[in-house]
Amino acid sequence: xxxxxxxxxxxxxxxxxxxxxxxxxxxxxxxxxxxxGIDTPVAPARPLPWTAEVTGFYYVDDDHVAATDTANPxxxxxxxxxxxxxxxxxxxxxxxxxxxxxxHTSPNNLQLNxxxxxxxxxxxxxxxxxxxxxxxxxxxxxxxYYVLECLDFHWTGTAKGAMAIGPQGxxxxxxxxxxxxxxxxxxxxxxxxxxxxxxxxxxxxxxxEVKDSGDYRILTDQDVxxxxxxxxxxxxxxxxxxxxxxxxxxxxxxxxxxxLQQDTHHVYVGRNVSTQxxxxxxxxxxxxxxxxSQNTAYHLVVSASSPGACLGGQYAPSHVWVIFNHFYxxxxxxKFQSDSGLGYGTHLYIVGNLIHHIQSSDxxxxxxxxxxxxxxxxxxxxxxxxxxxxxxxxxxxxxSPNGAGYIHITGNILGARQNASARDILLQVSAVASASDMxxxxxxxxxxxxxxxxxxxxSLAAFQSGTGKGQSSLSAAPQFLDAGAxxxxxxxxxxxxxxxxxxxxxxxxxxxxxxxSIAVDFDGASRPxxxxxxxxxxxxxxxxxxxxxxADRPAAPAxxxxADRPAVADRPP
Numbered sequence: 001x002x003x004x005x006x007x008x009x010x011x012x013x014x015x016x017x018x019x020x021x022x023x024x025x026x027x028x029x030x031x032x033x034x035x036x037g038i039d040t041p042v043a044p045a046r047p048l049p050w051t052a053e054v055t056g057f058y059y060v061d062d063d064h065v066a067a068t069d070t071a072n073p074x075x076x077x078x079x080x081x082x083x084x085x086x087x088x089x090x091x092x093x094x095x096x097x098x099x100x101x102x103x104h105t106s107p108n109n110l111q112l113n114x115x116x117x118x119x120x121x122x123x124x125x126x127x128x129x130x131x132x133x134x135x136x137x138x139x140x141x142x143x144x145y146y147v148l149e150c151l152d153f154h155w156t157g158t159a160k161g162a163m164a165i166g167p168q169g170x171x172x173x174x175x176x177x178x179x180x181x182x183x184x185x186x187x188x189x190x191x192x193x194x195x196x197x198x199x200x201x202x203x204x205x206x207x208x209e210v211k212d213s214g215d216y217r218i219l220t221d222q223d224v225x226x227x228x229x230x231x232x233x234x235x236x237x238x239x240x241x242x243x244x245x246x247x248x249x250x251x252x253x254x255x256x257x258x259x260l261q262q263d264t265h266h267v268y269v270g271r272n273v274s275t276q277x278x279x280x281x282x283x284x285x286x287x288x289x290x291x292x293s294q295n296t297a298y299h300l301v302v303s304a305s306s307p308g309a310c311l312g313g314q315y316a317p318s319h320v321w322v323i324f325n326h327f328y329x330x331x332x333x334x335k336f337q338s339d340s341g342l343g344y345g346t347h348l349y350i351v352g353n354l355i356h357h358i359q360s361s362d363x364x365x366x367x368x369x370x371x372x373x374x375x376x377x378x379x380x381x382x383x384x385x386x387x388x389x390x391x392x393x394x395x396x397x398x399x400s401p402n403g404a405g406y407i408h409i410t411g412n413i414l415g416a417r418q419n420a421s422a423r424d425i426l427l428q429v430s431a432v433a434s435a436s437d438m439x440x441x442x443x444x445x446x447x448x449x450x451x452x453x454x455x456x457x458x459s460l461a462a463f464q465s466g467t468g469k470g471q472s473s474l475s476a477a478p479q480f481l482d483a484g485a486x487x488x489x490x491x492x493x494x495x496x497x498x499x500x501x502x503x504x505x506x507x508x509x510x511x512x513x514x515x516x517s518i519a520v521d522f523d524g525a526s527r528p529x530x531x532x533x534x535x536x537x538x539x540x541x542x543x544x545x546x547x548x549x550x551a552d553r554p555a556a557p558a559x560x561x562x563a564d565r566p567a568v569a570d571r572p573p
Contacts, residue, residue: 027239028270028294029324030510030518034237036116037175037204041147043121044093050076056091060084063098084122087111088146091118095125096132096151103136109168114145116173124150127178138162142169142198152180155188165192166233171200181210183224188213189246193230199263200233207240214247216278221305225252226277229287232263243274243281250274250297253317254285258343261286261318268293275299279306281330284313284320286343291321291514300330302361302372309335310355314379318345321510324352324522324537328486333358333390335376346381346405349506350388354488354522354537358393366395366421369428369453373399374414381405385412386504387521389488389537391480392416397424406435411500413478413488413536415444426450433467441473442496442535474499478536488537492544496535503533 027033047054053074061067061080068082075081084094086108104110114120120143124132127150134153141148141164153163163181165174171194181190190210194200205227214224225248229236232255243250251274255264265288274281274297281297284290292311302308308331311322316339327333333355336348360372370378373396377383382405390397390412397414400407407427414424424443427433433452449457457463460475474495481489490497507519519527521539528534530542 058094061097094122099133105138109140112143112146120146144172166194166200175204177206183213185215191228194232216245222247225249246277249283282311285315288318302331316343316345333374336379339379348380356391360394369401387411401428428453440501498532500533500535
């Protein structure tokens with residue numbers, strides 16, 4: 001996987017080095033602390049000296065010459081077990097060493113019966129790489145209060161192997177953390193789901209590297225995603241992971257039907273990095289209360305099976321929040337496809353995101369409201385787009401052919417079109433345009449708005465006069481701190497400084513629904529810091545003192561062409 005600067009920084013701060021650090025973990029903006037599974041519980045100390053069996057402590061090494069399961073219930077370094085028992089009691093500690101070549105699928109799936117006071121651990125000896133390698137074709141785990149940590153799942157061969165939380169039984173409080181998951185050309189990845197009659201809830205996937213799930217260069221729709229949250233999964237926390245080169249999405253949330261939509265809910269996706277997947281960085285189908293916060297997605301292009309979006313969804317999920325994410329070098333920044341009658345959700349909130357350098361691999365059609373865009377909306381009904389910065393887009397800023405509902409566009413910065421015929425905003429349907437509003441936005445010096453199509457306004461003044469909308473909006477260069485270096489903070493000379501609305505109802509809605517405030521900017525600074533809110537994703541401190549952006553918002557490299565991406569044969573081990 002390419003070493004992208006922001007990804008490297010994220011890994012240094014909260015990533016693969018974290019097991020050796022003592023820094024307290026803090027949740028991404030707007031997301032709850034799971035309270036179990038990140039920093040706690042902590043594995044017990046292994047027996048020392050470990051020269052004989054110790055009740056409750058399992059030592060497994062099926063490469064060892066003396067390894068046996070016969071009359072050897074626990075094992076120890078001098079005489080390991082060959083296998084992990086299929087059922088483990090509360091308080092069990094399992095240390096895996098070497099390469100473990102056993103599958104744990106039905107009827108050999110792992111049933112892990114931990115308790116809050118006595119959780120179960122399956123792990124390598126230490127959390128310093130290299131970890132013990134897990135091969136075979138699949139792992140399926142069910143039970144309660146268990147932790148899988150510091151393991152290298154490497155699904156070799158041609159089987160569609162995966163690390164599955166569930167689906168053969170109930171799951172309550174499970175964590176997969178500090179692990180590596182490497183797929184093969186047929187499969188790979190991780191999943192959380194439950195079969196009929198069961199539920200999977202309070203699951204943490206933290207600080208893992210998930211890569212090479214399927215063949216990301218395949219021409220057909222293989223659709224193997226890095227992390228999949230599926231039917232009957234709720235209160236799932238996907239935090240601080242890196243996901244790369246999946247033949248599907250980096251993260252896919254999909255209850256599989258409208259009937260199951262209410263049972264897949266409260267999925268929190270925070271501070272992950274997703275790149276070079278064949279489909280998208282993050283994607284949501286049927287689900288409820290899904291929050292994406294402070295994620296990064298880049299280097300995603302359109303294909304026969306995907307719009308090449310950094311993030312998006314379809315089939316009408318319910319109450320989806322896309323907040324404070326960083327998306328760039330994709331064919332679409334955020335794209336929601338047709339609802340198709342398969343789900344029943346209506347509400348989408350896009351708040352505080354930084355989206356820039358949105359390219360297009362398709363033939364450009366300036367009249368196509370479904371074309372590639374910074375924010376492209378073919379689905380959902382009640383949409384709020386608030387305090388985002390969308391800059392440097394090839395085709396469109398905000399594009400929508402929606403036939404019902406409204407789109408509230410407030411407090412955003414839009415501009416730097418890369419095609420003279422592109423649109424900053426394009427709404428196709430008269431009823432939607434009439435019900436929608438556009439206020440307190442900072443558009444670039446050149447403006448192109450269709451509201452509705454085909455009425456084209458080439459100045460903000462003409463738009464305001466022709467529609468009665470666009471109140472308190474500006475048409476002026478936003479004067480970023482350093483747009484050439486992709487630093488989009490404001491300065492005291494920025495027209496959007498202290499020129500935004502006094503908050504917005506989305507902030508009150510989030511607080512009332514989830515009990516947490518998101519009245520902050522992209523960097524997490526409280527809003528407002530000055531006399532009033534600023535327009536765009538960033539808030540400038542009172543008095544105009546810029547917060548240093550360079551260390552945590554490095555410039556992104558140019559997107560490589562497909563031919564320059566690593567070939568399958570060259571994928572790193």
